[in-house]
Amino acid sequence: MSISLSNISKSYKKVKAVQDISFDVNPGELFGLIGPDGAGKTTIFRILTTLLIPDEGTAKVAGFDIVADYKAIRSSVGYMPGRFSLYQDLTVEENLSFFATIFGTTIEENYDLIEDIYVQIAPFKNRRAGKLSGGMKQKLALCCALIHKPKVLFLDEPTTGVDPVSRKEFWEMLKRLQKKGITILVSTPYMDEAALCDRIALIQNGAILDIDTPKAIVSKFPKTIYNVGANNMYKLIQSLQDYEHLYSVFPFGEFVHYTDQRESFEIAELKSYLEKAGLTDIHIEVAQANIEDAFMELAK
Amino acid sequence: MKTIGYIIQKEFKQIFRNKGMLPIIFILPILQLVILSNAATYEVKNIKFAYIDFDHSSTSRALVEKFNASTYFNVLTDFPSQEIASSSMLAGEVDVVLEIPNHFERNLLRDKTTDLSITINAIDGAAAGVESGYVNQIVQSFNKDVKMAIMNTSKKAIQPITIESIPSFWFNTTLNYKTFMVPGILVLLVSMITLFLSGMNIVREKEIGTLEQINVTPIRKSQFIIGKLFPFWVIGMGLLTVGLILAKVIFNIPTIGSIVLLYAYTSIYILVILGMGLLISNFTDTQQQAMFIAWFFIVIFILMSGLFTPIESMPRWAQIVTNFNPIKYFVEVVRMVMLKGASFTDILPQLWKTLLYAIAMNGFAVWSYKKVH
Structure with missing residues (x-):
């Protein structure tokens, strides 16, 4: 050694x-x-x-x-x-x-x-x-x-x-x-x-x-991560934090990294929730977990 | 050895590249020596003198004339009353008031004795003491003249029997204060500059973070310390040289003793100061702290060194404390060697004490210097 x-x-x-x-x-x-x-x-x-x-x-x-x-x-x-x-x-x-x-x-x-x-x-x-x-x-x-x-x-x-x-x-x-x-x-x-x-x-x-x-x-990261983007970052994070199925949300560059509590997660469902919250230009896609996500998860 | 040499080389480079430091090391001490040596005097001149003459006789006028003739006194006014004199003293317009009582001449001739009243402003105790001495001298001399006069008028054929003491000032025949102040101030400068520089030096490496890098090297602490402090030893010796030349050229201070002896003693003395600087460095984290601590010690050392006030006049406990003051020994040695021509055996007691001090101080400083926390 x-x-x-x-x-x-x-x-x-x-x-x-x-x-x-x-x-x-x-x-x-x-x-x-x-x-x-x-x-x-x-x-x-x-x-x-x-x-x-x-x-x-x-x-x-x-x-x-x-x-x-x-x-x-x-x-x-x-x-x-x-x-x-x-x-x-x-x-x-x-x-x-x-x-x-x-x-x-x-x-x-x-x-x-x-x-x-x-x-x-x-x-x-x-x-x-x-x-x-x-x-x-x-x-x-x-x-x-x-x-x-x-x-x-x-x-x-x-x-x-x-x-x-x-x-x-x-x-x-x-x-x-x-x-x-x-x-x-x-x-x-x-x-x-x-x-x-x-x-x-x-x-x-x-x-x-x-x-x-x-x-x-x-690879040990247990959840699927979604990149979520919208016209108003601050409001987006606030809305996601109020979402009942939220597991975690962290700002990450121009997007936020979102994970859901449920195994079965529908992108459309979250999208309609955010639209109801008054956000536009909503963009949701599956993202690759990185070390920062892993760190945040471990540090929880 | 090579390592030490390289550190010394590096230190000198850094000292000479520090544009702010150079004047502090070389110009300021010279200015201080010139200014302080001309300003720090025990003589009191231009004493504001006033008198109240209630007698208005030829004898009283002769006494006032004596004061007038003295170069120390500026005879300002005569006051008609004590009240006016007091208020003038209160306003700071006069320093010394002489009161000549009524029947001064008559009493002197008839009773052969009379009184004079002297009032001295003692806000500055040292000056008041000196002024009192001057007044006494003049009155004594006046006394003698009067005695002669009385005896002559009474036509007695007896010669006056007076015992007069004529002081002879050894090693400084004219009692020139510069002769003993300049060597003293020289000591002060050498001590002050080397202590401040060495005290701040290692702490500076702490402050800028280089010490951390140095500590993770195989360098031995003795190598590092010698390399760091040696340049200041050289600077101390350099300051002594500059100071001695100035003392000779500007103030014409005699150097009776051996210059080699003076250098030999100084070379050991500076080790004490450097050890002290290192010790300060070890116990501080910033240059500011180091500066304040160095300042604290240097003020005590200077005031208790016998440079400005004689050690003999200090209280007993203070005299004992001065034994731990390295500057005291240096002041003694410099004055002894320069003015008295003291030889090696004469300064041996001081030399021993300084050497012991140097060993103790550096031993403790090196011991307390730690690379690991």
């Missing part, structure tokens, strides 16, 4: 940040921690990167115990905190060689690992890190986390606050790194990114809701 946690708990004073968390990440796996803000994702990262000592439970990273062998872990993992935490007043190149030096290596030694990413920011290598765009900063931070050729890479919400194009690029980079044999633990609040992971753990309020491949999690 590259990463394994068993029964990890951590509280800050009275607040229980994570409770009794256990999961394993296989070598070379791209594993996602999916959950809303405050779910306990960062706490798990801080425990695994030896910045926090858990109250209970044990964990191993790259075969080392997080408490007893913390020194070995520090030289064999790469960590990219959620907040951009490089020196804003140093240039791209200076930041990179700084981290290379404190890991006792050089940029040249592991250049092949970061080459794909570094070539994209190389034109700006004499620019101060603080003056880079959000996507560039993420790439630089990833380079700095990779410069010592880590066995395990920890990425805490790497794409939060990054534009959609850069996000996509970033995930492509992760896939390439995975092929080079690096185990990656990534957290994200974006459900669409969850589908890109090999396996995911859905986490809320410091507890794990489910761990499986994204496909399996979606």
Whole structure:
């Protein structure tokens, strides 16, 4: 196992940040921690990167115990905190060689690992890190986390606050790194990114809701989902919430995701109900369940 | 070693790229040294002096003339009555009022003794003390003149027997206040700047989040701390150099003792201050908090260092507390070496205490610095 946690708990004073968390990440796996803000994702990262000592439970990273062998872990993992935490007043190149030096290596030694990413920011290598765009900063931070050729890479919400194009690029980079044999633990609040992971753990309020491949999690979804659209979104949700057979309703882009309590559900019946409620342009169709639906269902 | 070297290099880059910080480090201390050294004086000049002369004799006029001749006093007015003098003092128009009683001359000639009344505005206690001293000096000198005059007129052939003490001020013969203030202010600047900078430095990495990234690296805390603090040690020594040059060039302060000795002592002294800065960093989360705590300590240290008020005049408990004040030792050493030419053995007691302090402070600071929470 590259990463394994068993029964990890951590509280800050009275607040229980994570409770009794256990999961394993296989070598070379791209594993996602999916959950809303405050779910306990960062706490798990801080425990695994030896910045926090858990109250209970044990964990191993790259075969080392997080408490007893913390020194070995520090030289064999790469960590990219959620907040951009490089020196804003140093240039791209200076930041990179700084981290290379404190890991006792050089940029040249592991250049092949970061080459794909570094070539994209190389034109700006004499620019101060603080003056880079959000996507560039993420790439630089990833380079700095990779410069010592880590066995395990920890990425805490790497794409939060990054534009959609850069996000996509970033995930492509992760896939390439995975092929080079690096185990990656990534957290994200974006459900669409969850589908890109090999396996995911859905986490809320410091507890794990489910761990499986994204496909399996979606397939476990028990209901049929309908995309419902109408001229007035707000009124649509209100009307659906008043509907007697409602199971769940969530806004989803330009539609709402609706599930019904009954096994036999007639689209026409719901349509006439909504028409009676005064809505027009009503559009109802069967939709594919996704991870967000699964998460909402599990979090109920 | 390579790691430490790289961190030091990085720190210097960051210091010199911080456009707001550079003037704080180098320009402000120079300004402070120049301004404070010229302003912080114990001398009180232009004392607003007034008198009430009820006697109107030649002797009373001679006394007033003595005050007039003094460079310290500005003889403003003579008041006809005590009430007017009091109200003028109340309004802050005069600082010192001399009241010469009726029959002043007559009593002096006949009884060989008389009284004078002096009223001093003591809102500023320190100034009042100095003013009282000046007044006494003038009255004493007047007293002597009068004695001579009386004796001459009475034609007694006896020479006056007076015991006069002529003070000789060692190590500062002219009692030039700048000679002892400038070295003191130099100490203040070196301590203040290095404490503030080192106190805020590691906390800054906490604030911007880089410390979290650094903590997940195999770097040893000793490497990190040395790398972070060494640049401020260099800056402290640099400030001392700039200050010494200014002291020589602008104020012409004598440097009798060995400069090497002064540098040797300062190099240990700065370690105490850096340890203190690190300790502040460890127990604070923001630069603002660090700044306030550093400020709190520096004010106590400065006021209890013997720089502005002599330690001998403090209450017993305060004198004991000053033993824990590193600035006190530095002030002593700088004055001893620069003005008295103290040798290595002379400053050995201070050196030992400072060294112990440095070891204790840094030991505690390093121990309390934690990478894990």
